[in-house]
Amino acid sequence: xxxxxxxxxxxxxxxxxxxxxxxxxxxxxxxxxxxxxxxxxxxxxxxxxxxxxxxxxxxxxxxxxxxxxxxxxxxxxxxxxxxxxxxxxxxxxxxxxxxxxxxxxxxxxxxxxxxxxxxxxxxxxxxxxxxxxxxxxxxxxxxxxxxxxxxxxxxxxxxxxxxxxxxxxxxxxxxxxxxxxxxxxxxxxxxxxxxxxxxxxxxxxxxxxxxxxxxxxxxxxxxxxxxxxxxx
Numbered sequence: 001x002x003x004x005x006x007x008x009x010x011x012x013x014x015x016x017x018x019x020x021x022x023x024x025x026x027x028x029x030x031x032x033x034x035x036x037x038x039x040x041x042x043x044x045x046x047x048x049x050x051x052x053x054x055x056x057x058x059x060x061x062x063x064x065x066x067x068x069x070x071x072x073x074x075x076x077x078x079x080x081x082x083x084x085x086x087x088x089x090x091x092x093x094x095x096x097x098x099x100x101x102x103x104x105x106x107x108x109x110x111x112x113x114x115x116x117x118x119x120x121x122x123x124x125x126x127x128x129x130x131x132x133x134x135x136x137x138x139x140x141x142x143x144x145x146x147x148x149x150x151x152x153x154x155x156x157x158x159x160x161x162x163x164x165x166x167x168x169x170x171x172x173x174x175x176x177x178x179x180x181x182x183x184x185x186x187x188x189x190x191x192x193x194x195x196x197x198x199x200x201x202x203x204x205x206x207x208x209x210x211x212x213x214x215x216x217x218x219x220x221x222x223x224x225x226x227x228x229x230x231x232x
Contacts, residue, residue: 013060016060016064016221017064017067020048020064021064022071023048024048024049024052024071024090025068028072028076028079029043029075030043031079032044032198033197036191040078040079042079043072043076045072046198046201047202047205047206049090049165050093050094050202050206050207050210051162051213052094052098053093053094053096053101054097054098054161054210055210055213055214056098056221058098058099058107061095062091062094065095072086073087082173088176089169089173090169092172093165093168093170093172096111096114096168097111097161097164097165097169098165099111100143100164101164104147105147108144111164112143115136115167116140118136118171119140121178121179126185126188127185128186129185129189131189132189132192135170136167138163139164142160143164146160155207158211162206165206166203166206167199169202170198177191
């Protein structure tokens with residue numbers, strides 16, 4: 001049974017922010033992968049970040065990820081591999097991902113610039129192993145291609161953008177791993193399989209969340225979300 005009515009205006013926006021912040025924080029308790037370089041783990045919340053990016057417009061995505069990240073920092077500190085800086089991971093994934101999806105002109109270039117910057121910073125320190133940034137390079141290609149407004153089936157577009165979002169989150173993680181933790185280049189060949197595994201879970205899992213929520217409660221996202229991804 002679908003929900004046909006939803007709160008309006010500011011109440012709707014506040015509701016969406018609160019719901020996704022709580023969802024992010026609650027999934028922070030569920031580990032899915034170890035984190036090499038710190039006594040921590042990656043949590044199931046990585047499927048929530050891209051869902052926020054696709055379902056919420058940029059300002060809502062920013063606040064939902066900010067509040068969710070701050071709450072998770074305090075209630076599930078075991079997943080905060082970068083201490084307080086960990087909050088920036090969902091912010092990067094949700095905000096840049098939302099800009100790419102909901103602002104297909106300027107937003108796509110902003111997101112692409114972030115990914116280019118993240119990969120460049122990695123290569124400055126870890127140029128002996130450049131292969132680690134291949135998934136990020138694919139995300140850059142996809143985000144730039146999306147700016148042309150090609151006719152793409154809604155489910156495919158959602159999957160493309162959940163991948164872009166999860167790689168933006170990983171891009172921020174990559175910067176912190178190199179510059180905060182100081183992980184050397186020879187650690188990244190071992191990290192790469194885990195990174196790919198985590199990002200596959202993040203992209204596919206969040207796409208299933210988005211498609212399921214759009215079918216179950218379409219009115220809840222109607223004011224801000226277009227499955228065609230063409231909102232200007």
